[in-house]
Amino acid sequence: MAHHDFTPTVFYTTIGPHEPVLTVDAGDTVSTSTADARGRDRDDRQVAPRGNPMTGPFFVRGAEPGDTLAVTLERIVPNRDYGITSPRIAPGVLDPGTPIADDEVSECRWLVDAAAGTARMVEPETALCRVPIALAPMIGCFGVAPAGGQSISTATSGPHGGNMDYRGFAAGVTVYLPVSEPGGLFFLGDGHAAQGDGEIVGTGIEISMDVTFRVDVVRGGSIRWPRAQNDAWLMTVGNARPLDQCVQHATTEMLRWLETEYALPPIVSHSLLGQCVEYDLGNVFDPAYTMVCRVRKDLVTRVRAAL
């Protein structure tokens, strides 16, 4: 149950079977930092390439292919006072042929006030500069080395995680990822001080972060898509296109969870989800889109107890 303080010096823009930067044990916690999506750190230095550079990979002793890596995001805190956003909704998120706003602004700058818990646009000068919004720090991209020896760009996502850009991946969440390589090889980066659903402008408020996480290994598990939970919710993730397919992956994974680990019979799992499921939109910008299927944990627990 050691604690590691790790300062990254190497950054990858693919998630794959790369040389580990640190080896840890199951139960350990790691405090580290992430560069922003453009590769700039807490001091605004260009320490990494653009394109969601990752901190990691972290090798977790004992994690073997077929196991499940559990990563608890304990702390996600912006470590500088500004973030960057893109000023335009992506054409793919609007009706084909919608005129593209002809504006010369190429990026917006936001002042991030961690103490006040707010972010406020400061450049360019617009009405938004007078309406701060709430901070809601999250990690846009994380995952483990994918199956089959692949190395996959941090622009996209898949069963291994990756660039999911889901607002729900915030402090207090434990995420579960399918281990395909020895040690799992966990990567993380692409922090957002806040973000709307869908990451429809192609960015959250992009910022470097201090992150503390804890790793555990679940023997076996055979999950096929990322899962997650916090105090309130069980969540499953589908990454694909179109969104319909994300819904299929996430819902099928949730059924597997409810039927396997909670032993709910099909009529119960189907009826429970039918009347109580909720879906969240992760990204609708990246090469693969993301939908999250979730159900209240207390409801599942009470149904389980009533079997």
Place this chain on the structure above:
Amino acid sequence: MAHHDFTPTVFYTTIGPHEPVLTVDAGDTVSTSTADARGRDRDDRQVAPRGNPMTGPFFVRGAEPGDTLAVTLERIVPNRDYGITSPRIAPGVLDPGTPIADDEVSECRWLVDAAAGTARMVEPETALCRVPIALAPMIGCFGVAPAGGQSISTATSGPHGGNMDYRGFAAGVTVYLPVSEPGGLFFLGDGHAAQGDGEIVGTGIEISMDVTFRVDVVRGGSIRWPRAQNDAWLMTVGNARPLDQCVQHATTEMLRWLETEYALPPIVSHSLLGQCVEYDLGNVFDPAYTMVCRVRKDLVTRVRAAL
């Protein structure tokens, strides 16, 4: 500002330019009832055909093509004590090839306790029978006569509304629909005592309802997709397949709303949505799927004031 009590005797399973059942004025309220999706009423009588039979159409004096009909859902209350659900998640919502649960149950029965505010499965006997869930009454299908003289099945949806099966269409919401025929011709039905996102089993808890709504006419308007608001949210709706296209319609309609009625310049509307938008899943079961784009009304109001 008259009030009308209307008891339906005719029910349609298409939304189109049908003979009005009642003519009302802008500002009037109507109290009426809806049969359930299978055509059964408060007394469990088969009063209408199966397939989302509609109460209406209501002709609103003064509503002309190009106008917008505003309908405030003031009260939606189950008028009997049981509802029906389907026991299986639709194959289209799961990964292709997922085995279909081989269960002989063809429907489930739920006891609806309006006083307690709960619904509880009572048949078949399962663990769910011991875990009541919260009532959250909503209207699954409503709309106005579509453009071009079409009559469209209440199984599906479009720019005119229709079978959207969105949990957010509950009491307290004002919905806006594009008028294509004189009088607008408003229809409603398909009440659910509760429903998960997506209506993934193909039903909510299907039940007959007492409904009170108020109609108003907005001159012009030129909305292209349904809009809605309640105390907290502005909402726009996209109905199509795949879900990606729903997102496009709903987001484009929200931009039009923010830029036209709230006069937000593009950099503000795009940046505001980029960091603050939320999306809800309506149905992912019917021929056309539904996504809802929403943004907090107080946020829009404050930004508007800061222009």
Place this chain on the structure above:
Amino acid sequence: MAHHDFTPTVFYTTIGPHEPVLTVDAGDTVSTSTADARGRDRDDRQVAPRGNPMTGPFFVRGAEPGDTLAVTLERIVPNRDYGITSPRIAPGVLDPGTPIADDEVSECRWLVDAAAGTARMVEPETALCRVPIALAPMIGCFGVAPAGGQSISTATSGPHGGNMDYRGFAAGVTVYLPVSEPGGLFFLGDGHAAQGDGEIVGTGIEISMDVTFRVDVVRGGSIRWPRAQNDAWLMTVGNARPLDQCVQHATTEMLRWLETEYALPPIVSHSLLGQCVEYDLGNVFDPAYTMVCRVRKDLVTRVRAAL
């Protein structure tokens, strides 16, 4: 086996249970004409509304719901010497954000030379004006009254047929449509002198046509999507979005055909399609897209004989 010469005076832009313009018997042939997609006839007169106005409906005695209407397109010949095209590929067919060609041309005019069998652009003046292309006359939109009493815009398509814009719907083809209303109620229009796959500019070479067709009734049949055949091919049609869903509808309908009418066991029907099926793209422009699944008739016949 009568022959009818019919001159249309009424045109519909929805396909639905409208008043028949002519009643015919199974086995009869009809020679008639169609206005172009903009409602202009052989003499360039505006005889009908824009938006794929239909000639018909034709009531076929004895066709009852559950039957199948067989329509053989015997002759499709442009009846004037010019056609119109749109000059730009639709934004939805190109990558989101592709700049829209900033050209003031709103339509192109083509000279149609039926004797020479060619079409040649004549306005505006471009290199294409010196390269005639081959005529390949086809009917873009036809169908029967849809299920459930619906009236559906001729902009779109469905199980009833409609605006499929498939190049293969040319003379020599027999199409099969599911009868939902007494008499079937057959409509046709939207002729193209030629068209690329997908109708990606939103038009073929739009032209008025002389058409001769023959109607027959197949008792029962229970087809769910349009089918067709000519000397060489069996074809099935799926109309939906996205194209993936069109493929699903068309392939499933082809399996039903092979397994029901040709009595092929599943391992034969699946293996035959697996190694020999072809797919054509109908439209990728209209609200519902179209894919056609086809297999060589002689191959199916030989396999049938070898059972």
Place this chain on the structure above:
Amino acid sequence: MAHHDFTPTVFYTTIGPHEPVLTVDAGDTVSTSTADARGRDRDDRQVAPRGNPMTGPFFVRGAEPGDTLAVTLERIVPNRDYGITSPRIAPGVLDPGTPIADDEVSECRWLVDAAAGTARMVEPETALCRVPIALAPMIGCFGVAPAGGQSISTATSGPHGGNMDYRGFAAGVTVYLPVSEPGGLFFLGDGHAAQGDGEIVGTGIEISMDVTFRVDVVRGGSIRWPRAQNDAWLMTVGNARPLDQCVQHATTEMLRWLETEYALPPIVSHSLLGQCVEYDLGNVFDPAYTMVCRVRKDLVTRVRAAL
């Protein structure tokens, strides 16, 4: 202009920046062989892992990132007398909920007679065993190392090529691929003796092949998706989901080709494609689907000459 005979001993199931197996010059030809999709060679030995093992990569001297690799498939000939197919259409290609044929057959065996130019099912015993089909040898999977240092599974495809399973990739075709790594790093494998459009059963007639190809380097080029040509056609390829997006990629790439290399003004390129384009379906089975956009080369050449 050397000729190389190369016998593979190493096989990869990802396409990425792997150690080259042979270095060649632009203009060289290579004769080599490919194992089948399951890793079996001409002698039915298991020489490679399952899952589309690739022969290669071949390093082409002088090919630099930003260049285009041109590979002419000169000869593709089955080098043994049997091939294997899967007996069932994939669930994702059929309507959701279509019952899966309950057959114990897990694979079918075909006799491939290169001299006669036919393939004939031989196991299990069915009517298809008496109806030989025509051989049409093709390469299902080939490509170059992808952008960004990625290694991507040979189960799928992308801008770099990969598992496209397009019947048109046969002898006589020159394919163009975007170079991302020095030397390009060309891989090939997954031969099919014949295949229906879409590879809807998940296989063609899977067989090992003798292949001869020639490599050339086009300086610059800046293609974004694979292109190809043979005597008759110009072709562009889109790999994605849903098929709609494949159409977008392929059509946009074809426009770039026509407007850049053939200098067609937009009104000509759009109008030409509008009335003359054709689309083919590659695979509709793999993680990314494939559509091919094509236009007759002689038509483009004549239009070019008429500018």
